Amino acid sequence: MSELQGLVLKNYNGYYYVQVGEVTYTCKVKGKMKQNRFSLATGDQVLLEPGEQKGACACAYAYEGMIKKVLPRKNFLPRPIMANLDLFVVTFACATPDFSFLLADKLLALAELARIPSILVLNKLDQAPAGLVDEVRAVYEPLGYKVFAISAQSGTGVAALREHLKGKICAFGGPSGVGKSSTINAIDSSVELRTGEVSEKIGRGKHTTRFAQLLPFDEGYIADTPGFGNLLLEGLEPEQAVAAFREFAQYEAGCRFCPCSHTHEPVCGVKEAVAAGHIAASRYESYLAMLEEIRLLKEKEGRK
Numbered sequence: 001m002s003e004l005q006g007l008v009l010k011n012y013n014g015y016y017y018v019q020v021g022e023v024t025y026t027c028k029v030k031g032k033m034k035q036n037r038f039s040l041a042t043g044d045q046v047l048l049e050p051g052e053q054k055g056a057c058a059c060a061y062a063y064e065g066m067i068k069k070v071l072p073r074k075n076f077l078p079r080p081i082m083a084n085l086d087l088f089v090v091t092f093a094c095a096t097p098d099f100s101f102l103l104a105d106k107l108l109a110l111a112e113l114a115r116i117p118s119i120l121v122l123n124k125l126d127q128a129p130a131g132l133v134d135e136v137r138a139v140y141e142p143l144g145y146k147v148f149a150i151s152a153q154s155g156t157g158v159a160a161l162r163e164h165l166k167g168k169i170c171a172f173g174g175p176s177g178v179g180k181s182s183t184i185n186a187i188d189s190s191v192e193l194r195t196g197e198v199s200e201k202i203g204r205g206k207h208t209t210r211f212a213q214l215l216p217f218d219e220g221y222i223a224d225t226p227g228f229g230n231l232l233l234e235g236l237e238p239e240q241a242v243a244a245f246r247e248f249a250q251y252e253a254g255c256r257f258c259p260c261s262h263t264h265e266p267v268c269g270v271k272e273a274v275a276a277g278h279i280a281a282s283r284y285e286s287y288l289a290m291l292e293e294i295r296l297l298k299e300k301e302g303r304k
Helices: 031-035 101-113 132-143 158-165 180-187 238-244 246-254 269-275 281-301
Strands: 004-012 015-020 023-029 045-053 063-070 076-078 081-083 087-093 118-123 146-149 169-173 213-217 220-224
Touching: 004 023, 015 045, 015 063, 023 031, 023 045, 031 063, 076 101, 087 101, 101 118, 101 132, 101 238, 101 281, 118 132, 118 180, 132 146, 146 158, 158 180, 169 180, 180 220, 238 281, 246 269, 269 281
Parallel strands: 023 063, 087 118, 087 169, 118 146, 169 220
Antiparallel strands: 004 015, 004 045, 004 213, 015 023, 045 063, 076 081, 213 220
Protein backbone atom coordinates (compact mmCIF):
# COMPACT_ATOMS: atom_id res chain seq x y z
CA MET A 1 0.00 0.00 0.00
CA SER A 2 1.34 3.48 -0.89
CA GLU A 3 2.63 5.95 1.69
CA LEU A 4 0.61 8.97 2.73
CA GLN A 5 1.84 12.35 3.97
CA GLY A 6 0.08 13.94 6.90
CA LEU A 7 0.22 16.47 9.74
CA VAL A 8 0.60 15.37 13.38
CA LEU A 9 -2.32 16.98 15.23
CA LYS A 10 -1.50 15.63 18.68
CA ASN A 11 0.42 13.00 20.64
CA TYR A 12 -1.62 11.37 23.39
CA ASN A 13 -1.09 8.16 25.38
CA GLY A 14 1.54 6.90 22.97
CA TYR A 15 -0.58 7.45 19.86
CA TYR A 16 -0.05 10.07 17.17
CA TYR A 17 -3.11 11.51 15.47
CA VAL A 18 -2.25 12.42 11.88
CA GLN A 19 -4.44 14.43 9.52
CA VAL A 20 -4.39 13.30 5.86
CA GLY A 21 -6.90 15.28 3.83
CA GLU A 22 -10.26 14.82 5.54
CA VAL A 23 -9.18 11.67 7.41
CA THR A 24 -7.47 11.42 10.81
CA TYR A 25 -5.24 8.36 11.31
CA THR A 26 -4.45 6.96 14.75
CA CYS A 27 -0.80 5.97 14.44
CA LYS A 28 2.02 4.16 16.14
CA VAL A 29 5.69 4.48 15.15
CA LYS A 30 7.43 1.93 12.92
CA GLY A 31 9.95 -0.33 14.66
CA LYS A 32 12.82 0.95 12.51
CA MET A 33 12.23 4.47 13.82
CA LYS A 34 12.15 3.19 17.39
CA GLN A 35 15.54 1.55 16.94
CA ASN A 36 17.01 4.99 16.37
CA ARG A 37 16.54 8.09 18.47
CA PHE A 38 13.69 10.02 16.91
CA SER A 39 11.91 13.26 17.66
CA LEU A 40 8.23 13.55 16.80
CA ALA A 41 6.18 16.58 17.75
CA THR A 42 2.78 18.11 17.17
CA GLY A 43 3.04 20.00 13.90
CA ASP A 44 5.42 17.54 12.24
CA GLN A 45 4.81 16.42 8.67
CA VAL A 46 5.19 12.63 8.47
CA LEU A 47 4.97 9.73 6.04
CA LEU A 48 2.68 6.94 7.18
CA GLU A 49 1.68 3.54 6.01
CA PRO A 50 -2.11 3.24 6.24
CA GLY A 51 -3.63 0.22 7.94
CA GLU A 52 -7.10 -1.21 8.03
CA GLN A 53 -10.14 0.88 8.83
CA LYS A 54 -11.49 0.14 12.32
CA GLY A 55 -15.05 -1.08 11.96
CA ALA A 56 -17.59 -0.11 9.34
CA CYS A 57 -17.98 3.57 10.21
CA ALA A 58 -15.97 6.30 8.46
CA CYS A 59 -15.96 8.54 11.54
CA ALA A 60 -12.96 10.43 12.92
CA TYR A 61 -10.17 8.22 14.29
CA ALA A 62 -11.60 5.16 12.47
CA TYR A 63 -8.37 4.73 10.50
CA GLU A 64 -5.06 3.36 11.72
CA GLY A 65 -1.53 3.72 10.39
CA MET A 66 2.19 3.37 11.09
CA ILE A 67 4.49 6.40 10.95
CA LYS A 68 7.57 5.57 8.88
CA LYS A 69 9.39 8.89 8.60
CA VAL A 70 9.43 12.44 9.96
CA LEU A 71 9.94 14.96 7.16
CA PRO A 72 12.41 17.87 7.51
CA ARG A 73 11.17 20.71 9.71
CA LYS A 74 11.21 24.40 8.91
CA ASN A 75 11.45 25.14 12.66
CA PHE A 76 11.16 23.51 16.07
CA LEU A 77 10.09 25.06 19.38
CA PRO A 78 11.44 23.13 22.40
CA ARG A 79 9.14 24.67 25.04
CA PRO A 80 6.27 24.16 24.42
CA ILE A 81 7.21 21.35 22.03
CA MET A 82 5.86 22.18 18.55
CA ALA A 83 7.15 21.97 14.99
CA ASN A 84 6.60 23.86 11.73
CA LEU A 85 4.85 26.89 13.18
CA ASP A 86 4.01 29.98 11.17
CA LEU A 87 3.36 32.00 14.32
CA PHE A 88 3.84 31.72 18.08
CA VAL A 89 1.21 33.58 20.13
CA VAL A 90 2.76 34.58 23.46
CA THR A 91 -0.25 34.99 25.72
CA PHE A 92 -0.52 36.76 29.07
CA ALA A 93 -3.22 38.29 31.22
CA CYS A 94 -3.23 41.95 32.13
CA ALA A 95 -4.00 40.82 35.70
CA THR A 96 -4.84 37.65 37.66
CA PRO A 97 -2.13 36.50 37.11
CA ASP A 98 -0.11 39.68 36.62
CA PHE A 99 1.88 40.29 33.44
CA SER A 100 5.54 39.25 33.72
CA PHE A 101 8.12 40.92 31.49
CA LEU A 102 10.62 38.18 32.36
CA LEU A 103 8.34 35.30 31.34
CA ALA A 104 7.28 37.14 28.19
CA ASP A 105 10.93 37.69 27.27
CA LYS A 106 11.76 34.02 27.90
CA LEU A 107 9.01 32.85 25.55
CA LEU A 108 9.92 35.40 22.90
CA ALA A 109 13.58 34.38 23.26
CA LEU A 110 12.80 30.71 22.62
CA ALA A 111 10.77 31.63 19.54
CA GLU A 112 13.51 33.99 18.35
CA LEU A 113 16.12 31.23 18.59
CA ALA A 114 13.79 28.91 16.65
CA ARG A 115 13.21 31.66 14.06
CA ILE A 116 9.46 31.59 14.57
CA PRO A 117 7.57 34.90 14.19
CA SER A 118 5.80 35.90 17.41
CA ILE A 119 3.11 38.22 18.65
CA LEU A 120 1.99 39.19 22.15
CA VAL A 121 -1.61 38.85 23.32
CA LEU A 122 -2.77 40.57 26.52
CA ASN A 123 -6.03 39.02 27.72
CA LYS A 124 -8.38 40.29 30.46
CA LEU A 125 -8.20 43.85 29.15
CA ASP A 126 -11.05 44.85 31.44
CA GLN A 127 -8.79 44.13 34.44
CA ALA A 128 -5.70 45.93 33.11
CA PRO A 129 -3.93 48.32 35.52
CA ALA A 130 -3.73 51.87 34.21
CA GLY A 131 -0.94 52.27 31.67
CA LEU A 132 0.03 48.58 31.43
CA VAL A 133 -1.01 48.03 27.81
CA ASP A 134 0.75 51.20 26.67
CA GLU A 135 3.87 50.19 28.59
CA VAL A 136 3.95 46.73 26.99
CA ARG A 137 3.39 48.20 23.53
CA ALA A 138 6.16 50.76 24.08
CA VAL A 139 8.62 47.94 24.87
CA TYR A 140 7.72 45.37 22.21
CA GLU A 141 6.15 47.05 19.17
CA PRO A 142 9.35 48.98 18.25
CA LEU A 143 11.06 45.55 18.10
CA GLY A 144 8.55 44.24 15.58
CA TYR A 145 6.33 42.28 18.00
CA LYS A 146 2.65 43.11 17.44
CA VAL A 147 0.66 43.48 20.68
CA PHE A 148 -3.05 42.58 20.75
CA ALA A 149 -4.99 43.71 23.82
CA ILE A 150 -8.20 41.69 24.12
CA SER A 151 -10.93 40.45 26.40
CA ALA A 152 -11.86 36.85 25.62
CA GLN A 153 -14.88 37.25 27.89
CA SER A 154 -16.41 40.33 26.22
CA GLY A 155 -14.93 39.83 22.76
CA THR A 156 -13.06 43.14 22.70
CA GLY A 157 -10.16 42.98 20.23
CA VAL A 158 -10.83 39.35 19.27
CA ALA A 159 -11.80 40.10 15.65
CA ALA A 160 -8.44 41.75 14.89
CA LEU A 161 -6.57 38.83 16.44
CA ARG A 162 -8.69 36.31 14.52
CA GLU A 163 -7.87 38.05 11.24
CA HIS A 164 -4.13 38.02 12.04
CA LEU A 165 -4.18 34.24 12.67
CA LYS A 166 -6.13 33.39 9.51
CA GLY A 167 -4.43 30.82 7.29
CA LYS A 168 -1.52 30.20 9.66
CA ILE A 169 -0.35 27.25 11.75
CA CYS A 170 -0.02 28.89 15.14
CA ALA A 171 0.34 27.91 18.78
CA PHE A 172 -0.60 29.76 21.94
CA GLY A 173 1.93 29.66 24.77
CA GLY A 174 1.96 31.27 28.20
CA PRO A 175 1.51 30.74 31.93
CA SER A 176 -1.45 28.90 33.42
CA GLY A 177 -4.56 30.96 34.03
CA VAL A 178 -3.95 33.72 31.49
CA GLY A 179 -6.83 32.56 29.30
CA LYS A 180 -5.20 30.77 26.36
CA SER A 181 -8.08 28.29 26.05
CA SER A 182 -10.66 31.04 26.59
CA THR A 183 -9.04 33.15 23.89
CA ILE A 184 -9.10 30.26 21.41
CA ASN A 185 -12.75 29.60 22.30
CA ALA A 186 -13.51 33.29 21.65
CA ILE A 187 -11.69 33.19 18.30
CA ASP A 188 -13.55 30.05 17.18
CA SER A 189 -16.69 29.16 19.14
CA SER A 190 -16.73 25.65 17.66
CA VAL A 191 -13.56 24.66 19.54
CA GLU A 192 -14.90 24.53 23.14
CA LEU A 193 -11.61 23.97 24.95
CA ARG A 194 -11.76 23.34 28.69
CA THR A 195 -10.91 26.42 30.75
CA GLY A 196 -9.74 26.85 34.33
CA GLU A 197 -9.69 29.40 37.13
CA VAL A 198 -6.86 31.21 38.87
CA SER A 199 -6.09 30.38 42.48
CA GLU A 200 -6.48 33.45 44.71
CA LYS A 201 -3.89 32.00 47.12
CA ILE A 202 -1.00 31.51 44.70
CA GLY A 203 -2.09 33.81 41.86
CA ARG A 204 -1.63 31.13 39.22
CA GLY A 205 -3.97 29.09 37.10
CA LYS A 206 -4.60 25.37 36.94
CA HIS A 207 -3.12 23.38 34.05
CA THR A 208 -6.35 22.62 32.16
CA THR A 209 -4.54 21.87 28.87
CA ARG A 210 -2.47 18.67 29.19
CA PHE A 211 -0.97 18.36 25.71
CA ALA A 212 -0.54 20.41 22.53
CA GLN A 213 -3.22 19.79 19.92
CA LEU A 214 -3.64 21.40 16.50
CA LEU A 215 -7.24 22.24 15.61
CA PRO A 216 -8.45 23.28 12.13
CA PHE A 217 -9.10 27.01 12.03
CA ASP A 218 -9.89 29.36 9.13
CA GLU A 219 -7.62 27.88 6.42
CA GLY A 220 -4.94 27.00 8.99
CA TYR A 221 -4.52 25.41 12.40
CA ILE A 222 -4.49 26.74 15.93
CA ALA A 223 -3.09 25.04 19.04
CA ASP A 224 -3.40 25.48 22.78
CA THR A 225 -0.41 24.30 24.83
CA PRO A 226 0.01 23.38 28.51
CA GLY A 227 0.57 26.32 30.84
CA PHE A 228 3.32 26.62 33.42
CA GLY A 229 4.28 28.42 36.63
CA ASN A 230 7.87 29.03 35.57
CA LEU A 231 9.83 28.39 32.40
CA LEU A 232 13.31 26.92 32.79
CA LEU A 233 15.99 27.37 30.15
CA GLU A 234 17.60 23.93 30.21
CA GLY A 235 20.31 23.34 27.66
CA LEU A 236 20.75 26.96 26.58
CA GLU A 237 24.17 28.60 26.33
CA PRO A 238 24.97 32.23 27.26
CA GLU A 239 25.66 33.17 23.62
CA GLN A 240 22.16 31.96 22.72
CA ALA A 241 20.70 34.38 25.25
CA VAL A 242 22.53 37.21 23.46
CA ALA A 243 21.14 36.11 20.09
CA ALA A 244 17.62 35.86 21.51
CA PHE A 245 17.36 39.61 22.08
CA ARG A 246 17.03 40.98 18.55
CA GLU A 247 17.63 44.61 19.51
CA PHE A 248 21.16 43.95 20.81
CA ALA A 249 22.67 43.32 17.36
CA GLN A 250 22.56 46.93 16.13
CA TYR A 251 24.56 48.15 19.14
CA GLU A 252 27.23 45.43 19.34
CA ALA A 253 29.53 47.39 17.02
CA GLY A 254 30.09 49.68 20.01
CA CYS A 255 31.50 46.84 22.15
CA ARG A 256 35.29 46.81 22.68
CA PHE A 257 35.39 43.03 23.08
CA CYS A 258 34.10 40.39 20.68
CA PRO A 259 32.34 38.35 21.81
CA CYS A 260 30.89 40.59 24.51
CA SER A 261 28.59 39.31 27.26
CA HIS A 262 27.12 42.81 27.75
CA THR A 263 27.53 42.47 31.51
CA HIS A 264 30.91 43.41 33.06
CA GLU A 265 32.86 44.70 30.06
CA PRO A 266 34.06 48.32 30.43
CA VAL A 267 33.08 49.46 26.93
CA CYS A 268 29.81 47.92 25.73
CA GLY A 269 27.49 49.33 23.10
CA VAL A 270 24.51 47.38 24.48
CA LYS A 271 24.94 48.73 28.01
CA GLU A 272 25.33 52.24 26.61
CA ALA A 273 22.10 51.78 24.63
CA VAL A 274 20.29 50.69 27.81
CA ALA A 275 21.60 53.75 29.69
CA ALA A 276 20.47 56.00 26.83
CA GLY A 277 16.99 54.43 26.77
CA HIS A 278 17.39 52.90 23.31
CA ILE A 279 17.02 49.40 24.79
CA ALA A 280 14.21 48.90 27.33
CA ALA A 281 15.51 48.41 30.87
CA SER A 282 13.04 45.55 31.39
CA ARG A 283 14.50 43.68 28.39
CA TYR A 284 18.06 44.08 29.66
CA GLU A 285 17.01 42.96 33.16
CA SER A 286 15.38 39.87 31.61
CA TYR A 287 18.59 39.17 29.71
CA LEU A 288 20.66 39.35 32.91
CA ALA A 289 18.17 37.12 34.76
CA MET A 290 18.31 34.56 31.93
CA LEU A 291 22.12 34.59 31.94
CA GLU A 292 22.14 33.88 35.66
CA GLU A 293 19.58 31.08 35.28
CA ILE A 294 21.64 29.50 32.50
CA ARG A 295 24.76 29.72 34.67
CA LEU A 296 23.03 28.04 37.63
CA LEU A 297 21.50 25.31 35.44
CA LYS A 298 24.88 24.56 33.86
CA GLU A 299 26.43 24.41 37.33
CA LYS A 300 23.73 22.02 38.50
CA GLU A 301 24.08 19.81 35.40
CA GLY A 302 27.86 19.83 35.58
CA ARG A 303 28.25 21.49 32.19
CA LYS A 304 31.16 23.82 31.45
